[in-house]
Amino acid sequence: MLVIGLDLGRKSRHKAVVLDDMQKQVFSRQVASTTGDLERLLTAARRHSSGGEIHVVMEATGMSWLVPTEFFENAGCRVYRMKADKAADFRRYLSKHTKTDEVDAASLARMRFVESDALEEVHLRDRDRFILKQLIKQREDFLADAVRYRSRLKDLLDSFIPGLSGLSNRLVEKRKFRSVLEKLCNLPWVQTMGRKRFHRYVGRRDADLKEGDVDRIYDACVDALALHDEAYVDFDVLQGQVANYAEAVTFAEARVDELTQEIETAYAVTDADQILKSIPGVGELTAAYAEAYLAPIERFPDEKSVDSWAGVIPRTSASGQMQRKGLRMSKAGPPALRRVLYLAADVARRDDPQLAALYRREMVDKGNPHTKAVVACMRRLLHRIVRVMRDRRRYELRDLEGGPVDKHTARQMISAELQVPPEVRKRLTQRTEASLRMPSKAVRRTPQRSLS
Numbered sequence: 001m002l003v004i005g006l007d008l009g010r011k012s013r014h015k016a017v018v019l020d021d022m023q024k025q026v027f028s029r030q031v032a033s034t035t036g037d038l039e040r041l042l043t044a045a046r047r048h049s050s051g052g053e054i055h056v057v058m059e060a061t062g063m064s065w066l067v068p069t070e071f072f073e074n075a076g077c078r079v080y081r082m083k084a085d086k087a088a089d090f091r092r093y094l095s096k097h098t099k100t101d102e103v104d105a106a107s108l109a110r111m112r113f114v115e116s117d118a119l120e121e122v123h124l125r126d127r128d129r130f131i132l133k134q135l136i137k138q139r140e141d142f143l144a145d146a147v148r149y150r151s152r153l154k155d156l157l158d159s160f161i162p163g164l165s166g167l168s169n170r171l172v173e174k175r176k177f178r179s180v181l182e183k184l185c186n187l188p189w190v191q192t193m194g195r196k197r198f199h200r201y202v203g204r205r206d207a208d209l210k211e212g213d214v215d216r217i218y219d220a221c222v223d224a225l226a227l228h229d230e231a232y233v234d235f236d237v238l239q240g241q242v243a244n245y246a247e248a249v250t251f252a253e254a255r256v257d258e259l260t261q262e263i264e265t266a267y268a269v270t271d272a273d274q275i276l277k278s279i280p281g282v283g284e285l286t287a288a289y290a291e292a293y294l295a296p297i298e299r300f301p302d303e304k305s306v307d308s309w310a311g312v313i314p315r316t317s318a319s320g321q322m323q324r325k326g327l328r329m330s331k332a333g334p335p336a337l338r339r340v341l342y343l344a345a346d347v348a349r350r351d352d353p354q355l356a357a358l359y360r361r362e363m364v365d366k367g368n369p370h371t372k373a374v375v376a377c378m379r380r381l382l383h384r385i386v387r388v389m390r391d392r393r394r395y396e397l398r399d400l401e402g403g404p405v406d407k408h409t410a411r412q413m414i415s416a417e418l419q420v421p422p423e424v425r426k427r428l429t430q431r432t433e434a435s436l437r438m439p440s441k442a443v444r445r446t447p448q449r450s451l452s
Contacts, residue, residue, distance in 0.1 A: 005109025015101035146252035163220025281348025
């Protein structure tokens with residue numbers, strides 16, 4: 001076996017280092033993402049391999065990995081990418097020592113021997129799933145933009161109109177209110193309109209506000225105008241800033257909606273029978289994410305390997321006979337997949353008696369908070385998705401004894417027998433909030449020093 005470590009360059013040529021099965025360097029050279037360079041590299045490697053397998057290891061550097069991956073996969077090689085979180089630690093380690101492109105490439109190749117768990121094999125042979133994954137990545141980018149711009153809008157409103165604190169989040173979320181929001185920070189304009197005209201102005205936008213919200217908004221604007229010095233705050237500039245962010249949020253949300261429709265259409269191509277949707281809590285979006293990230297499911301030998309890849313297992317910390325328990329999740333896999341699985345699990349526990357029993361056991365018997373209980377359900381839901389994908393048959397809803405049950409009966413059973421008592425939920429919520437307010441041990445142990 002030969003291993004090619006490929007240190008990718010975005011604007012420069014790639015550096016390739018070839019190691020044999022004894023981890024000794026065979027040769028190294030610079031290559032570009034062209035057919036000629038890659039063919040010469042592969043021919044030279046095969047000349048030294050004596051017919052053995054050739055593995056290629058690289059990092060996910062932008063999209064520079066795509067062309068080499070396509071070439072080597074079509075040539076029958078096995079291609080691996082380093083996991084993103086471990087790649088960052090790997091880079092940080094190398095930067096402390098001698099760091100050159102050749103050292104980086106050789107280190108990547110050695111990862112195939114010393115820590116194969118840090119690598120994930122790349123499969124690009126399925127065109128439809130590749131398209132689905134690219135659509136999902138676009139959606140995630142626009143979703144992150146929408147969240148960031150909404151947060152910025154909320155900060156602007158809270159900073160310049162303090163009376164809107166607690167209400168600003170709802171105002172930013174309402175799309176119909178954005179046309180009002182674009183002019184709201186021009187406080188002199190709001191005061192000039194007067195309360196009645198402002199009521200009529202907001203009413204024409206059909207913003208679906210709660211009773212009393214319009215009066216509160218108007219009073220907050222008038223009060224904020226009295227606080228600010230017009231010699232210091234330019235309300236026209238502020239209004240333009242808010243309008244730009246509101247427009248950016250609207251655009252990002254519109255793209256998210258469009259991409260969601262495209263993802264659902266692409267998912268229907270990859271899973272014509274849509275068997276994943278037979279699992280409680282799994283809708284088209286969650287099914288599409290699972291299909292894009294987990295397929296082909298045959299690359300995972302069992303559920304434990306899927307848990308490790310998706311990052312839904314606790315971190316490991318052991319030394320000698322001591323082993324720490326109760327650690328956080330490793331979060332080694334794609335965050336987008338974990339997010340949709342968490343939301344799906346929170347829905348599924350309301351429809352599936354077995355997940356409802358697990359959720360209740362985590363909170364009532366073990367004393368875990370809501371988030372940790374949902375994470376336990378998320379892991380069980382992931383196992384069900386894997387089994388359905390592997391067996392290619394629809395999921396059957398079961399009761400606690402394993403007998404088949406319909407959705408209506410399952411919900412009645414959950415409502416009657418598997419609810420978490422309100423006093424338990426309240427106690428765990430208060431305990432969680434208290435732990436968040438408590439300073440860490442490192443802070444508590446820091447001695448108080450006198451300023452003198």
